[in-house]
Amino acid sequence: MQKEIKTQIHINATPQQVWDVLTDFEKHGQWNPFIRSISGIAKEGNKIKVVLGPQGDKPMTFNPKVLAFKEAQEFRWLGHLFSPGIFDGEHYFELMENVDGSTTFIHGEKFKGMLVGMMAKKLDTAIKQGFEAMNKALKKQAEEYVFAT
Template identity: 50%
Template sequence: MQHIETEILINASPEKVWAILTDFERHPKWNPFIKSIEGEKTVGKQLKVFIQPPNGGGMTFRPEVLVFDASREFRWKGKLLFKGIFDGEHYFRLADAGNGATRFSHGEQFSGFLVALMGGTLEKTKVGFELMNEALKRECEQV
């Protein structure tokens, strides 16, 4: 098992961060990592997500929404071909940091027998998370 977690402080309310994060149609305009998300924002429903880590190839996958708790947490779980090969539980957590700011946590728990072989890909993924976090911060802090 492998876990990646990143965090950033955003000078905007959790409600504003949530509104931008969950406005799937606008992701291509600001998000350098998750290029598109399509589908229902409902627990149990499937999304269509296209990601492209920096200096990596793009990938489309169809995760299931596990948590969609307004202004708090958005979580999905995806898999490569079949469960147990290479699975990822991706999450975004928002916490009120006071003074109108939000602590944004962005991570993923990877499992499956291919995880041990994916070291380079996981490093690129972490950089992608960090680039997305910075872009979300810029987008949220605009007037």
Template identity: 50%
Template sequence: MKEIRTEIVIKASPVKIWKILTNFERYPTWNPFIISIQGTLAAGNIIQVELAPPDAKRMKMKPRVLRVIPNQEFRWLGRILIPGIFDGEHIFELRDNKNETTTVIQREIFTGILVPFLKKLLDDNTRRGFESMNSELKKICEANSEGIPGN
């Protein structure tokens, strides 16, 4: 097992951040890491996700949404080929700090027989992808009242 965990404090409510995180149509305008999500965010649904890790090959996958708690959390489970080869549970958590800020935690738990062979890629490229997405999310949320690029 391998976990990557990043977090960032954003001067915005969980409601505002949730609105931006779940507006998948806008991802190409601001998100450097998860450049595309298609599908409906509801537990049990299959969505289509395209990732662009820094200095690595783009990846497309079709994870299953595991949990959706509005304004708090969503997570999905993606797999390469069959269960146990390389599985990744991607998690977004929003924690209201009760001081007009929210801590956004983005993490992923990787399991499967390929994890030891991909450890360096995960520690470097994937972590940088999480951090760049977090940074851009913070900029958008704090830049304007709607949190929508171009407004």
């Protein structure tokens, strides 16, 4: 079974400014209501540690493999719950520059595996809401970053 959640938000900051906030992993716990922490070296092929979950839920810890880490463009990882094929998630962030210099931030995840069907309702509600809450918080942080510089 497969499922995808895809969200987006317009941010009044350049892709580089949004990227700077998104990849300042030490500060995620201060502003991000969904991804509580990221640690490790985000480089293609490396494993990182990600603690995430919607507010009100117990956070989950994953050690996904970084699939893409392209400056001011894309950050993508693949994680597994238990072992590959049970519940796999390819989480992605894409930054698209708009003609006015602002950014369209695309945040999503492609899910595959045996448990996806059982998790579909939670994915459509709490997880999607968590993505949207993070998007709004990122927008606020990036726009404040622009104002401060």
